[in-house]
Amino acid sequence: MTYYVRDLKHIKLKHNGVDIDVPDVFKSFHMINNALSAFRTELATTTGTMDPSYGFNHYNRVECNAFENLRNEDFTRGAWFDGEFLFQYLKTGADTVTLYNDQYGTDFAINFRFYNHYDTGGNDYYAMTIETVLGGVSHGSYVMTGYHGIDSGGWYRKFYFGVLTDKDTATGIFYTISVLENSNGVAEYTVDYGSPSYTRADWNNYKYQYYLMFADDYSPPVSNDPYANTGEAAEDQLQTGPAQGDPDDSSDVINIPSKPSLNLSACQMINVYVPDLTGVQNVASYLWTNFDIHDVNNTLSKVFTDPSQCILSLHVLPFTPESSSAITVTFGGFASSVSLPPASEQYHDVDCGSLSFSEYWGNYLDYNPYTRICLCLPFIGQVDVDPDEVMGKTLKVKYRVDVITGSFVCFVYVDGDKVLGQYAGNMAQQVPITSADYSRLNAAILGVAATAATGFGIAAAGGFSTPQTTSDGGLTIQGGGLNAGALGHFAGSVIGSGVDNILNAKVRVAHSGGVSGTPGIMGLMKPYCIIHRARQSVPSDANVFKGYPCNAKFNLSDLEGCGFTSVRSIKLDGLKLSDDELGELRQILAAGVYL
Amino acid sequence: MPINNVEVDLYEMTSDRRVAAKSTTLIYQKDCTLKGDVDLRNPAFILSGNVETYATINYMYVPKFKRYYFVDPPRVLPGENGLVEITGHCDVLSTAWASGLKSLDAIVDKQETYYNLYLNDGSFQACVNDIVQTKEFTLGTGEGFGSPGYVLVVAG
Numbered sequence: 001m002t003y004y005v006r007d008l009k010h011i012k013l014k015h016n017g018v019d020i021d022v023p024d025v026f027k028s029f030h031m032i033n034n035a036l037s038a039f040r041t042e043l044a045t046t047t048g049t050m051d052p053s054y055g056f057n058h059y060n061r062v063e064c065n066a067f068e069n070l071r072n073e074d075f076t077r078g079a080w081f082d083g084e085f086l087f088q089y090l091k092t093g094a095d096t097v098t099l100y101n102d103q104y105g106t107d108f109a110i111n112f113r114f115y116n117h118y119d120t121g122g123n124d125y126y127a128m129t130i131e132t133v134l135g136g137v138s139h140g141s142y143v144m145t146g147y148h149g150i151d152s153g154g155w156y157r158k159f160y161f162g163v164l165t166d167k168d169t170a171t172g173i174f175y176t177i178s179v180l181e182n183s184n185g186v187a188e189y190t191v192d193y194g195s196p197s198y199t200r201a202d203w204n205n206y207k208y209q210y211y212l213m214f215a216d217d218y219s220p221p222v223s224n225d226p227y228a229n230t231g232e233a234a235e236d237q238l239q240t241g242p243a244q245g246d247p248d249d250s251s252d253v254i255n256i257p258s259k260p261s262l263n264l265s266a267c268q269m270i271n272v273y274v275p276d277l278t279g280v281q282n283v284a285s286y287l288w289t290n291f292d293i294h295d296v297n298n299t300l301s302k303v304f305t306d307p308s309q310c311i312l313s314l315h316v317l318p319f320t321p322e323s324s325s326a327i328t329v330t331f332g333g334f335a336s337s338v339s340l341p342p343a344s345e346q347y348h349d350v351d352c353g354s355l356s357f358s359e360y361w362g363n364y365l366d367y368n369p370y371t372r373i374c375l376c377l378p379f380i381g382q383v384d385v386d387p388d389e390v391m392g393k394t395l396k397v398k399y400r401v402d403v404i405t406g407s408f409v410c411f412v413y414v415d416g417d418k419v420l421g422q423y424a425g426n427m428a429q430q431v432p433i434t435s436a437d438y439s440r441l442n443a444a445i446l447g448v449a450a451t452a453a454t455g456f457g458i459a460a461a462g463g464f465s466t467p468q469t470t471s472d473g474g475l476t477i478q479g480g481g482l483n484a485g486a487l488g489h490f491a492g493s494v495i496g497s498g499v500d501n502i503l504n505a506k507v508r509v510a511h512s513g514g515v516s517g518t519p520g521i522m523g524l525m526k527p528y529c530i531i532h533r534a535r536q537s538v539p540s541d542a543n544v545f546k547g548y549p550c551n552a553k554f555n556l557s558d559l560e561g562c563g564f565t566s567v568r569s570i571k572l573d574g575l576k577l578s579d580d581e582l583g584e585l586r587q588i589l590a591a592g593v594y595l
Numbered sequence: 596m597p598i599n600n601v602e603v604d605l606y607e608m609t610s611d612r613r614v615a616a617k618s619t620t621l622i623y624q625k626d627c628t629l630k631g632d633v634d635l636r637n638p639a640f641i642l643s644g645n646v647e648t649y650a651t652i653n654y655m656y657v658p659k660f661k662r663y664y665f666v667d668p669p670r671v672l673p674g675e676n677g678l679v680e681i682t683g684h685c686d687v688l689s690t691a692w693a694s695g696l697k698s699l700d701a702i703v704d705k706q707e708t709y710y711n712l713y714l715n716d717g718s719f720q721a722c723v724n725d726i727v728q729t730k731e732f733t734l735g736t737g738e739g740f741g742s743p744g745y746v747l748v749v750a751g
Contacts, residue, residue, distance in 0.1 A: 273747040280745055313748040320744030331749060340747065350740055353732035360726070363712035370721075378740070397732065404748055428746075525740050526732055533726040538719055547705030549714035554706075557697040560616075563707030570701035575691050576661070581636065585687045585696075592705065593688055594614040595697075 014098045014106075015089045090114040256398060256411050256419060259347040270312060271330065272404055273340035274323035280314070282338045283329070308433060313404070315428035318378075318521055321348050321403045343403055352378070352397040352527050357390045360533050366391055370534040377410055377527050379427040379520040385412070385529070389420055397527045401427065429521045547592065559595045566592035600626045601659055603640055605666075605681075608654030612665065615692040619654055635660050636685045642669075643677050655683055663689040 013020045089097050090112060097112040275283065287308050310331040323341035330336065357373070359366040366387065373385040377397065385395065393414040401408040406428020413419040542548070547564040559565050567589035572582050603626075606619040627640035638657065642649065649669040656663050664683030672678045688696075703709075705718070 271749050273749065275745050275747055277745075280747070283747065310750045311747065312750055313746070315746055316743050317746055318740040318743050320742055321746060329747075329749060343746065351735070351738040352740075353734040353738050355730055355732045364715045365719075365721070367713075403746055406746075429743075431745075521743070526734065528729060528731040531726075531728040531730060533728070535722040535724060535726050536719060537722050543707045543710065546718065547707050548710035548712060549716045549718065550703045550706040550710050551714055551716075552703055552709065552711075553700055554703050554709070555698070555700050559703070559706065559709075560697060562709065564705065565703055565707070566705045567701045568704035570699060572691075572696075573699065574695045576694060577687060577691060578636070581685060581687045581690075585691050588613070588688050589701070590704075592613065594611065595616075 012100055012102045014100075016094070016096060017098075020089070020097075086112050256400075256413060259345075259349070259400065270404070272343040272346070273329060274321050274343050275340045279338070279340045283336075283340070286336050286338050311433060313428075314431040314433060315406055316431065316521065317401065317403065317406060317429075318427055318525060319348065319350055319401075321345060346403055348401045348403055350399040350401060352399065354394045354396045355527075355529055356394040357387070357392065359391060361536055363536075365534045365536050372532040374530040374532075375412065375527060376524065376530065377412075377423065378523060378525050379408070379425050380410055380423050383412070383421065383423060385420070390414055395420075395529075399427075425520075427520055556595060561595070563594060564592055565595050566590060599628045601629050601640065601657065603627045604656040604658070605649065605652045606654040606656070607651050608665075612686070613688070615688055615696070617654065617663075617686075617689055622652060623649075630680060635662060637683065638664070639680055639682045641672065642679055642681060644679060645677070646671050646679055649679060649681060652681065654686075655681070657683075661690070661694065662686075663693070 013022055086097050089095055091114065093114055095114040098106060099110045099112070100106045273279070322344045324344045326339040326341045328335050329338045329340050360371070365371065368386050368388045371387045371391075373387055373390065375383050375385045375395070375397075377383060379399075396413050398411045398413070399408050400411070406426045408425055408427055410423045410425070411419050412421045412423070539545075544564060547566055551568075556565075570586070570589060572585065575582065575585075577585065602624065604621055605623040605625060606621055608617050608619045610617040610619075625642055627642050630639040630641050638660070646669050652669065653666050654664070655666050663686040665686055667682045667684075669679040669681050672680050704716075
């Protein structure tokens with residue numbers, strides 16, 4: 001057998017069956033010099049009894065045959081453990097501290113038990129016994145005592161313990177070494193109890209025969225490797241058992257919010273009217289009637305206040321807002337001769353219908369990135385929709401419009417009001433009343449057109465585009481994308497017919513530019529989608545000839561009669577074939593067989 | 596020294612070599628002489644008879660070796676009257692299938708009957724010309740923008 005050092009992190013302690021903390025001293029690293037040679041020297045043992053005046057009773061027995069194949073390097077990594085800490089737990093005859101490796105449980109353990117208590121000259125001396133429990137290897141009860149305190153010679157005494165396990169047979173081999181430290185803290189491990197000048201022959205022929213070293217994680221020597229000791233070692237990341245993920249399939253519903261409760265017209269700083277064509281004509285007529293010397297009030301009001309300056313906005317929306325009964329229109333507090341219905345709401349919702357999506361192929365090609373969905377929205381333009389989010393669902397669009405300004409937020413959502421996205425813009429067609437209004441309107445229109453120009457034509461090659469937001473009232477113009485270099489693929493080179501090859505060579509094209517504001521009212525008024533689906537090319541009965549993706553564990557007997565099977569991984573246990581034959585078999589299974 | 600009296604089952608086999616449990620018809624059971632050194636993977640046997648006798652034999656089982664073999668076309672031994680030689684190559688798949696392979700667990704990569712079509716392992720191909728559809732939203736009652744309307748916002 002060959003013995004190796006085990007990871008220290010697996011060392012556990014129990015006191016009377018209850019877990020206790022493993023002290024930091026377990027984790028220390030100490031180079032054990034010449035331990036093997038020292039140990040071999042100690043193999044020849046005798047039993048004996050210590051001088052009882054020192055409060056010791058001890059004997060030892062070593063199963064030499066378990067240690068035949070020890071190698072010096074097996075001892076070069078380990079840690080000294082100060083056994084003195086055990087005495088805080090071993091106070092009564094019922095106390096036991098169990099040390100074990102949690103990979104093997106208490107079937108391989110050391111049990112430290114209270115042995116005796118001596119009170120000599122005012123000093124407390126506690127003695128303990130050690131019993132080793134080794135599964136599968138002949139073992140014995142090694143009884144050894146130690147004490148807590150200081151002997152009369154001023155020497156400190158400690159007992160050192162460790163664990164060495166055999167990685168092949170999971171056999172725990174426990175070695176204890178009795179160490180006497182001098183006042184300088186130097187461990188003289190080859191020396192029995194007593195001063196360094198004592199020899200075994202001088203000490204009534206009894207010896208300490210136990211070598212017990214703690215396994216510790218091997219600490220490599222300091223090197224110039226810049227990555228050394230920079231974090232968790234790969235071995236520390238290993239685990240056994242299933243993955244420890246916590247799958248959470250739940251999803252929150254993001255609802256369309258309620259309309260804002262604040263109504264600007266309620267503050268009476270402004271009034272909002274919803275005139276029909278006749279009403280607008282009446283306003284125009286009022287604004288530009290001639291002065292009438294006989295209509296003093298009317299004349300004076302127009303001399304001192306230009307009513308047109310009180311008009312904050314006259315615009316057209318692509319819908320008729322809700323209104324109530326007509327009232328007199330006031331301009332700057334002066335009642336006019338015009339009556340118009342006031343708007344009864346500031347925020348108006350426009351539902352723009354729905355579109356349901358279902359799988360076309362019934363396979364992965366129905367999803368991102370092999371299927372692409374481009375949603376064209378009135379007053380916005382083109383936005384990308386992720387097929388993964390809408391497949392098997394119904395996509396809906398709703399505009400929430402501020403009647404006063406024409407600004408809107410467009411909600412794109414699926415079943416149950418789960419909002420996938422929101423886009424802002426303006427859908428008011430401004431009616432210029434003055435020349436200044438007209439100039440400003442034209443400037444705005446030209447600005448939109450300039451920005452929209454970047455949205456036309458070829459965006460870039462790539463399987464998926466990244467939305468870009470301009471400053472034009474929240475307008476989104478799709479452009480750009482991944483892998484612009486893939487344009488080169490299109491220029492005459494051979495493109496493989498694998499699905500991913502096709503995808504990467506595709507060129508994305510934008511389907512609209514900016515259509516908000518005044519131009520928007522001339523655009524499309526109903527949302528629509530452009531759906532690109534990969535056109536799969538699968539021969540008939542392809543599953544018979546080459547199978548379809550499976551990626552699952554099976555017992556091969558369950559696949560008997562189920563046709564083509566290719567194996568990615570198998571453990572070929574129990575087959576009476578040569579190594580070459582097993583290698584050939586593995587290749588055959590990987591290429592595909594018929595069961 | 597040739598080894599005599601090795602029992603060999605000679606078959607006509609009609610399955611693809613990748614089939615685990617092959618379809619076979621036993622034609623002869625013969626005691627054969629093993630030619631040359633024993634090679635469990637590629638044994639050669641000497642049989643009595645004409646080439647025509649064994650012309651359709653393409654498969655064999657050697658109970659002593661506990662192995663199945665693909666068999667090459669028989670060869671007349673030069674200078675030997677009435678003796679032919681057949682050479683076999685171990686069919687590790689069928690041999691393993693008969694001796695415990697079917698009881699093992701495996702991670703299956705592709706399968707004819709059990710599969711997950713939402714996995715993309717790169718084995719499918721697609722045409723360059725996508726299927727392109729344009730789908731307009733369906734409006735319900737009261738949905739859509741409707742008739743345009745004026746809005747007049749006045750101060751005061």
